[in-house]
Amino acid sequence: MSLDDVLSRIDADLSDATDRLIDLLRIPSISTDPAFAQDCDRAADWLVTELSGMGVDVSKRPTPGHPMVVGHAGSGGPHLLFYGHYDVQPVDPLDLWDRDPFDPVIEETPKGRVIRGRGSSDDKGQLMTFVEALRAWKAIKGDWPCRITFFFEGEEESGSPSLVPFMKENVEELKSDIALICDTGLFESKTPAIVTMLRGLLGEELTITAPDKDLHSGMYGGIAMNPIRVLSRIIAALHDDTGRITVPGFYDGVPELSDELEAQWQGLAFDHATFLGDVDLSEPAGEQGRTPLEMIWSRPTCDVNGIWGGYNGDGFKTVLPAMAHAKISFRLVGTQDPLAIRESFRAMVQAALPVDCTVTFQGHGASAASGADTTGAMFEQARAALSAEWGVPAAYVGCGGSIPIAGHFQQITGTEPMLVGFGKDDDAIHSPNEKYDLESFHKGIRSWARILDAVS
Ligand code: BES
Ligand code: ZN
Numbered sequence: 001m002s003l004d005d006v007l008s009r010i011d012a013d014l015s016d017a018t019d020r021l022i023d024l025l026r027i028p029s030i031s032t033d034p035a036f037a038q039d040c041d042r043a044a045d046w047l048v049t050e051l052s053g054m055g056v057d058v059s060k061r062p063t064p065g066h067p068m069v070v071g072h073a074g075s076g077g078p079h080l081l082f083y084g085h086y087d088v089q090p091v092d093p094l095d096l097w098d099r100d101p102f103d104p105v106i107e108e109t110p111k112g113r114v115i116r117g118r119g120s121s122d123d124k125g126q127l128m129t130f131v132e133a134l135r136a137w138k139a140i141k142g143d144w145p146c147r148i149t150f151f152f153e154g155e156e157e158s159g160s161p162s163l164v165p166f167m168k169e170n171v172e173e174l175k176s177d178i179a180l181i182c183d184t185g186l187f188e189s190k191t192p193a194i195v196t197m198l199r200g201l202l203g204e205e206l207t208i209t210a211p212d213k214d215l216h217s218g219m220y221g222g223i224a225m226n227p228i229r230v231l232s233r234i235i236a237a238l239h240d241d242t243g244r245i246t247v248p249g250f251y252d253g254v255p256e257l258s259d260e261l262e263a264q265w266q267g268l269a270f271d272h273a274t275f276l277g278d279v280d281l282s283e284p285a286g287e288q289g290r291t292p293l294e295m296i297w298s299r300p301t302c303d304v305n306g307i308w309g310g311y312n313g314d315g316f317k318t319v320l321p322a323m324a325h326a327k328i329s330f331r332l333v334g335t336q337d338p339l340a341i342r343e344s345f346r347a348m349v350q351a352a353l354p355v356d357c358t359v360t361f362q363g364h365g366a367s368a369a370s371g372a373d374t375t376g377a378m379f380e381q382a383r384a385a386l387s388a389e390w391g392v393p394a395a396y397v398g399c400g401g402s403i404p405i406a407g408h409f410q411q412i413t414g415t416e417p418m419l420v421g422f423g424k425d426d427d428a429i430h431s432p433n434e435k436y437d438l439e440s441f442h443k444g445i446r447s448w449a450r451i452l453d454a455v456s
Contacts, residue, residue: 001141001142003449003450005140006136006137006141006449006453007446009139009140010132010133010136010442010445010446010449011442011446013132013135014441014442014445017132017135018106018115020132021115021120021124021125021128021441022105022106022117024043024046024047024086024119024124024128025115025117025118025120025124026102027039027042027043027046027102028088029042029043029066029087029088029154030088030090030157031065031087031088031155031156031157031158032089032157032158033090037066040066040067040087040154041060041066041067043154044066044068044086044152044154045060047069047086047152048069050131051071052071054073054131054134054135054138055073055138056072056073056148056150057072057073058070058072058150061166063155063162063165064162065155065158065161065162066087066153066154066162067154068152068162068166069086069150069151069154070150070152070170070173072147072148072149072150073134073144073147073148073150074143074144074145074146074147074148075144075146075147076146076147077146077456078146078147078177078178078378078455079148079149079175079176079177080146080147080148080149080176080178080452080456081149081150081174081176081415082130082149082150082151082180082182083151083152083153083179083180083181083182083183084123084126084127084152084153085123085152085153085156085157085183086119086123086124086127086152086153086154087154087156088118088119088122088124089118089119089122089429089430091118091432093432094432096432096433097432097433098116098433099116101117101118101432102117102118103117104116104120106438107435111437112437112438112439113437113438113439114435114437114438115435115436115437115438115441116434116435117434117435118434120427120434120436121423121427121428121429121434121435121436121440122157122183122430123182123183125436125440125441125444126183126423126444127152127182128441129422129441129447129448130180130182130445130448132445133445133447133448133449133452134452136445136449137449145453146452149174151174151179156183156403156405159364159365160404160405163404163408167408168412171412171413174413175413175415176413177378178376178378178416178417178418178455179405179409179413179416180418180420180451181403181406181417181418181420181421182419182420182421182444183421184401184403184419184420184423186421186422186423186440187395187397188270188275189424189425189426190390190392191390191394191395192386192390192394192395192420192422193386193394193395193396193397193420193421194372194382194383194386194394194395194396194418194420195372195397195398195399195419195420196371196372196374196396196397197298197333197369197370197371197372197399198369198370198371198398198401198402198407198419199297199300199331199332199333199369199401200332200366200367200368200369200370200402200404200407201338201365201404202329202332202341202342202365202367203327203329203363203365203366204327204328204329204342204345204346204361204362204363204364205326205328205361205362206325206328206349206359206360206361206362207323207359207360208227208231208323208325208357208358208359209227209323209357209358209359209360210224210226210227210230210322210357211224211225211322212322213322214310214319214320214321214322215319215320215322216318216320217320218318220320221318221320225355225356225357226320226321227309227321227322227323227324227357228309230324230352230354231307231309231324231325233352234349234352235304235326235328237352238328242287242288242289243286243287243288244287245300245301245302245330246348247341247345248344249340249344250330250341251300251336252337252340253334253335253337254299254300254333254336255298255333255334255335257298261298265291265293265294265297265398268293268397270292272293275292275425278425278426286301287299296398297398297399297400298398299333300330300331300332300333300336301330301331302330303328303329303331304326304327304328305328305329306325306326307324307326307327308324308325308326309323309325327364328345329364330345331400331402332368333369334369335368335369336368336369337368338366338367338368342363349361365404367402367404367407368407369407370404370410372406372416372417372419374396376416378418378455381451381455382394382418382451383396384454385454386420386447386450386451389443389446389447390443390447399419403419406419420447421444422440422441422443423436423440424437
């Protein structure tokens with residue numbers, strides 16, 4: 001039985017594979033919200049049942065947070081580890097969804113058929129691409145292509161608090177020749193891509209307090225310190241007029257693009273007008289003097305992700321608030337040190353506080369940027385396999401998002417990560433009406449079958 005037989009099997013099984021994905025998408029495994037802890041557990045159970053049905057020696061492994069799913073199958077050849085995450089982002093704002101986020105359907109759209117639902121692209125649909133590829137392989141060939149480890153996480157969207165301890169405790173079990181991570185996208189929604197660099201992420205939440213209670217702004221306005229005004233000034237000062245971030249020492253470890261990467265990225269001819277136009281924007285708003293691809297792949301950023309305080313209800317209230325809050329994240333590149341930046345950011349905020357104000361901080365995850373060493377033979381084998389499936393040469397690209405486990409594989413198990421995914425820019429990951437194209441799902445499954453054939 002040949003690769004073509006496996007590919008035909010995948011084609012014939014697509015409708016059943018889609019039904020299975022829809023089943024998984026019905027489980028609201030929102031990892032960040034404790035109210036959905038049981039659902040995370042159910043999603044892990046679902047994967048255990050699915051994999052054991054395929055003959056994988058698999059179990060749900062408890063952690064202080066949501067469980068991991070670890071499975072082993074096959075022997076001989078290279079040892080491949082597959083990583084994906086079964087948890088999803090919260091769905092709010094719910095009123096912007098056109099349907100129940102956890103009642104997925106196949107929808108006809110002008111651009112083709114899509115599977116609509118939370119987690120369809122990030123990351124349940126992607127995770128299932130390699131499960132389905134292996135299912136077809138096993139069904140047709142009667143055996144596994146080589147030694148395979150499945151490693152599925154349920155806390156990726158909430159900062160992976162249990163991941164590093166779990167990897168350290170199970171380091172021997174999780175060692176492999178390569179870690180295949182399916183949690184990224186195609187380049188410009190049409191070119192298959194292997195991600196060679198990911199940004200790191202530092203999250204900070206701060207609360208500035210001034211008066212000891214909310215006050216009447218008629219009685220106290222003018223004489224009393226307003227913490228929202230203080231917070232606004234601090235936030236406004238985080239960028240200078242050229243878009244550079246002003247936290248002292250922030251740019252330590254930020255490399256300039258190598259000539260080789262610059263040439264590679266120029267060859268990609270990224271169409272930033274379309275990229276921005278698709279979300280109703282027109283002008284790149286990052287650091288002056290940087291190209292659009294640099295802005296999203298190789299430059300660090302600072303974004304305010306949330307800001308609140310005072311009265312936000314309907315109507316109006318002349319309140320002088322006691323507190324002001326913000327959630328701020330930094331995307332990191334090169335060898336920027338998340339903990340040093342956290343310290344410097346906190347010191348900068350402290351130094352900017354006027355008298356009578358206090359600040360408290362809560363850290364939310366700190367991971368450094370990572371890059372893949374693409375010199376191993378499997379990278380070119382995978383690239384050829386992807387090019388064959390998609391009919392265009394696969395590209396080596398950057399990714400502005402963060403997948404902290406890529407760096408953990410290098411540091412803890414000594415494994416090189418290979419990041420291949422099939423998401424499209426308009427999948428609306430983390431947003432209302434998330435979808436995954438049926439084409440991504442179908443050709444994603446076929447891509448893994450080709451990659452398995454090429455590397456095993
Ligand atoms: N799948 C994404 C990473 C991603 C983002 C890939 C954008 C391609 C484009 C991943 O699940 C994710 O969202 N990661 C979080 C980090 C995490 C620590 C919360 C992110 O990048 O914000
Ligand atoms: Zn995500």
